Amino acid sequence: MKNKPELLAPAGDLERLKIAILYGADAVYLGGPMFGLRANANNFSLEEIKEGVLFAHEKGKKVYVTVNIVMHNKELEALETYLKHLKECQVDAIIISDPAIIPVAHKVGLEVHLSTQQSTLNYEAVKLWKALGVTRVVIAREASEADIADIKNHVAIELECFIHGAMCASYSGRCVLSNFLTARDSNRGGCSQICRWDFDLYGDDEKLEGEKPFTFCTKDLSMLKVLPKMIELGIDSFKIEGRMRSIYYIATIVSVYRKVIDSYFKDKEHYQYQERYEQILTNCANRESTVQFFNGSYGVEAQYYNGRIELSNQDFLGVIIDYDDETGYATIEERNYFKLGDQVEIFGPEKETFSFKITEILDEENQKIEVVNHPLQVVKVKVPKEVTKLSMMRKNI
Amino acid sequence: MKYMMVVNKKEMVEKVWDLCDAFLFGIQDYSVNFPYYISLDELKELVIKLKAKKKEVFVSLNKNFHHEELEGLKQLLEALKTLEIDGIFYYDIALVTLKQEGMIPFPLIWSQEHLTTNYDTCNFWQKQGVDMALLSGEITLDEILEIRKHTTMKLIVPIFGYLPMFVSKRHLVKNYLEKFQLSKKNTTYFIKKEGNTYPIIDHKYGTEVYSASILNGLTESIVLKEASIDYGLITSFMIEMDDMVKILKNFHEANEKTAPVLEEEINLLLEKPTDKGFFYKETVFRVKKYEK
Numbered sequence: 001m002k003n004k005p006e007l008l009a010p011a012g013d014l015e016r017l018k019i020a021i022l023y024g025a026d027a028v029y030l031g032g033p034m035f036g037l038r039a040n041a042n043n044f045s046l047e048e049i050k051e052g053v054l055f056a057h058e059k060g061k062k063v064y065v066t067v068n069i070v071m072h073n074k075e076l077e078a079l080e081t082y083l084k085h086l087k088e089c090q091v092d093a094i095i096i097s098d099p100a101i102i103p104v105a106h107k108v109g110l111e112v113h114l115s116t117q118q119s120t121l122n123y124e125a126v127k128l129w130k131a132l133g134v135t136r137v138v139i140a141r142e143a144s145e146a147d148i149a150d151i152k153n154h155v156a157i158e159l160e161c162f163i164h165g166a167m168c169a170s171y172s173g174r175c176v177l178s179n180f181l182t183a184r185d186s187n188r189g190g191c192s193q194i195c196r197w198d199f200d201l202y203g204d205d206e207k208l209e210g211e212k213p214f215t216f217c218t219k220d221l222s223m224l225k226v227l228p229k230m231i232e233l234g235i236d237s238f239k240i241e242g243r244m245r246s247i248y249y250i251a252t253i254v255s256v257y258r259k260v261i262d263s264y265f266k267d268k269e270h271y272q273y274q275e276r277y278e279q280i281l282t283n284c285a286n287r288e289s290t291v292q293f294f295n296g297s298y299g300v301e302a303q304y305y306n307g308r309i310e311l312s313n314q315d316f317l318g319v320i321i322d323y324d325d326e327t328g329y330a331t332i333e334e335r336n337y338f339k340l341g342d343q344v345e346i347f348g349p350e351k352e353t354f355s356f357k358i359t360e361i362l363d364e365e366n367q368k369i370e371v372v373n374h375p376l377q378v379v380k381v382k383v384p385k386e387v388t389k390l391s392m393m394r395k396n397i
Numbered sequence: 398m399k400y401m402m403v404v405n406k407k408e409m410v411e412k413v414w415d416l417c418d419a420f421l422f423g424i425q426d427y428s429v430n431f432p433y434y435i436s437l438d439e440l441k442e443l444v445i446k447l448k449a450k451k452k453e454v455f456v457s458l459n460k461n462f463h464h465e466e467l468e469g470l471k472q473l474l475e476a477l478k479t480l481e482i483d484g485i486f487y488y489d490i491a492l493v494t495l496k497q498e499g500m501i502p503f504p505l506i507w508s509q510e511h512l513t514t515n516y517d518t519c520n521f522w523q524k525q526g527v528d529m530a531l532l533s534g535e536i537t538l539d540e541i542l543e544i545r546k547h548t549t550m551k552l553i554v555p556i557f558g559y560l561p562m563f564v565s566k567r568h569l570v571k572n573y574l575e576k577f578q579l580s581k582k583n584t585t586y587f588i589k590k591e592g593n594t595y596p597i598i599d600h601k602y603g604t605e606v607y608s609a610s611i612l613n614g615l616t617e618s619i620v621l622k623e624a625s626i627d628y629g630l631i632t633s634f635m636i637e638m639d640d641m642v643k644i645l646k647n648f649h650e651a652n653e654k655t656a657p658v659l660e661e662e663i664n665l666l667l668e669k670p671t672d673k674g675f676f677y678k679e680t681v682f683r684v685k686k687y688e689k
Contacts, residue, residue, distance in 0.1 A: 070511070070512045070514050071515045072536065100515065100518040100521045122489070123464065124490075128493050128494040129490070142461070142566045144463065146464060146465070147464045169563075169565055169569070170563050171564055171566065174461075174488075174510070174564040175511075175565075180608055180609070183678060186511075190680065190681060199590050201586060204583075209577075209579075210576060210579060216565075216569055299572060300571075300575045302567070303567075303572045303573070303576065
C-alpha cells in the first residue's frame with residue numbers, strides 16, 4: 001500500500017486557512033505580502049502568516065508560502081530579507097518558479113518546492129531540480145499518468161499534482177496574453193485571465209462563428225474519477241487550486257477529497273467511485289470539470305464554451321456560527337436565500353453530512369420567520385443533530 | 398551586435414544570408430513558436446552551406462518534452478553532434494541535465510521565452526553550464542541594459558517580428574471548429590478583439606498565439622549594440638521574403654541619425670501594425686485598490 005498522500009488546500013486568508021485545515025487538509029499554501037502569483041488576492045501579512053503557521057502546526061499540519069513570481073531586476077534586492085521573514089514565521093516550505101530563489105532560500109534555511117510554472121513533465125528535468133536541492137516538484141498539469149509514473153520510477157523526490165480547480169489554457173508560464181492585452185504581468189501575479197475572454201475567430205478572411213464565441217476557456221480539473229490511480233502512482237501531495245475561492249468552496253472540495261482518500265485507504269478492495277461526490281464538486285464550482293491530461297482527454301470535451309456567463313454559487317445557504325445543545329438551534333449566518341420547508345444538508349469538520357427539512361427559523365429577536373433573504377443575516381434554525389461551529393448548510397444535493 | 402535570423406521558409410536562407418550573422422532553426426517535432434520547421438536532413442544540408450558562408454547556426458529544441466519524447470530527443474542530440482552547430486536553445490530543463498551529463502557538446506541557450514527576465518537567473522543558469530540567454534520580449538529596454546551590466550552571459554534580444562504570447566498543448570482552433578461543425582481553413586487563423594488581430598496557429602503539438610503588432614526595434618537596436626548585447630533576434634513570421642531583405646538592409650544601415658527614417662520606412666513597407674513591444678512599457682501586476 002502506498003503512503004497516504006498529503007491533501008494540500010489553498011488559503012486565501014486566515015479564515016480560509018482555518019477552514020481548510022478543519023475540513024481535512026494536511027497542508028495549505030498561501031501567498032504572502034510579496035512575490036506571489038496572486039497579487040490581487042487578499043494575501044497574508046507576515047503577522048497573519050505567523051498566526052496561520054501557529055494554528056496549522058498546533059494541529060500537526062503544514063504551511064507552504066508561494067514565492068512563485070518570475071522576478072524582474074528590481075525585485076531581486078528585497079528577496080533575501082523577505083525570505084528571512086518567512087523563515088522566522090516557521091513556514092514549512094516555499095513554492096518557487098524562478099530558480100534564482102533557490103540559493104537564497106537555502107541560505108536562510110528554507111525548504112524549496114518547485115512550482116508548476118516550470119511545466120515539468122519528465123524525469124531528466126526533475127533530476128536537475130533534485131540536484132539543485134528542491135525537495136518537491138509540482139508537476140505540469142499537462143502530465144499524463146505515464147509521465148508521472150516515469151518520473152516516479154527514475155527519481156526519488158516528492159511529487160505534487162493538481163487534483164481540482166481551474167486550469168491554465170496554456171502550459172503554465174508560457175502565456176503572456178495578459179501582458180499584451182491588459183499590460184498586467186501574468187508571471188508576476190497580475191494575470192487578467194484573458195483565456196476566459198471571447199474572441200472572433202477568422203480564417204481565409206471569413207468569420208468562423210459557432211453558436212457560442214471562440215474562447216480559450218477550458219473546463220475545470222477534477223481527478224475524483226482517477227484518484228485511486230493517482231494514489232497508486234505514489235504521488236506525494238494532491239493539490240487543490242483556488243486561493244481566491246470562498247470558504248464554502250474550500251470546505252466542500254477539501255471535505256470531499258478527504259473522505260475519498262480516507263475511504264480508499266480504509267478499504268481499498270471495496271472502494272467505489274461515488275457519482276454523488278462528483279455532483280457536489282460540480283455544484284460547488286458552478287463549472288463543469290473533467291480529468292483532462294492525466295488520461296489524455298483534453299480535446300473538445302475539455303473546452304468550455306459558455307458565453308462568459310458564470311453564476312455565483314447558489315447552493316451555499318449559510319455558515320453555522322453557534323449551536324445550542326439544549327434547544328437544538330443552530331445559529332446561522334446567511335449566504336444565500338432559504339426558507340421554511342427547504343430540504344437542506346449540513347456538513348462540517350469531522351462530522352457526517354446529514355439532511356433535513358427546515359421546520360423552524362427564528363430571527364435575532366427570536367421571532368419566527370419564514371424566509372431568510374438578507375446577505376449575512378443571522379438566524380436560528382432548528383436542526384435534528386448536533387452541529388459544530390464552522391459547519392456549512394447547503395441545498396440538498 | 399550580430400543579427401540572428403529566423404526564416405519562414407528554407408528558400409529565405411540564401412536570400413538573406415549576406416545580411417545575417419546567425420540563423421536559428423526550429424526542428425520538426427522538437428520546437429514550438431517557429432514559422433518553419435526544418436528536418437534533420439535539411440538541416441545537415443544547410444549547415445554545410447551556412448558554414449561555407451561563415452555563418453553561425455543555432456537550433457531550438459524549445460518544446461516541453463513528455464517522457465515518451467526523451468528517447469527521440471537524445472537520438473536527435475546524438476545526430477546533431479555530427480554537425481557544426483553553434484548552440485542549442487532550450488525551454489525544458491531536461492536539456493540542462495543532458496548538457497551536464499555530457500550529451501550536449503554545444504553551448505546551451507536559456508530560452509524560456511517569458512521567464513528570462515532578470516540577471517540573477519541568468520547568472521544562476523550560467524553556473525549550471527548554460528552559455529547564453531534569449532531575453533524575454535516582455536521586459537523594458539532599461540531592464541535589458543541592467544541585465545547586461547550584471548551578467549557575463551552572452552545575451553540575445555528580440556528586436557524585430559511578431560512576439561510569441563501563448564503556447565498550449567490544447568488544439569484550441571480545431572476544438573472550436575469541431576464543436577460547432579465549422580469547416581477547416583488552409584491558412585493561418587486569426588482571433589480579433591477590441592480592434593486588434595492576433596495570429597493563432599493550431600498544429601500537431603497544440604496552439605500558439607502571437608502579438609497583434611510586429612515589434613520594430615530598429616532604433617533600439619542601436620542602443621543595444623552600444624550596450625554590447627551579443628545578438629539581435631529577427632523573426633520573419635508572416636513577413637514576405639522581399640520585405641525581409643529590405644528590413645534587414647535597413648537594420649544594417651541604421652545609425653543614430655538615420656534610424657528614425659529607416660524605421661519608418663519599415664513601418665510603411667509592412668502595411669501592418671508595428672510597435673515597440675515592451676521596450677518602454679512596464680507591465681503591472683497589482684491593481685491599486687488591493688495594494689498592501
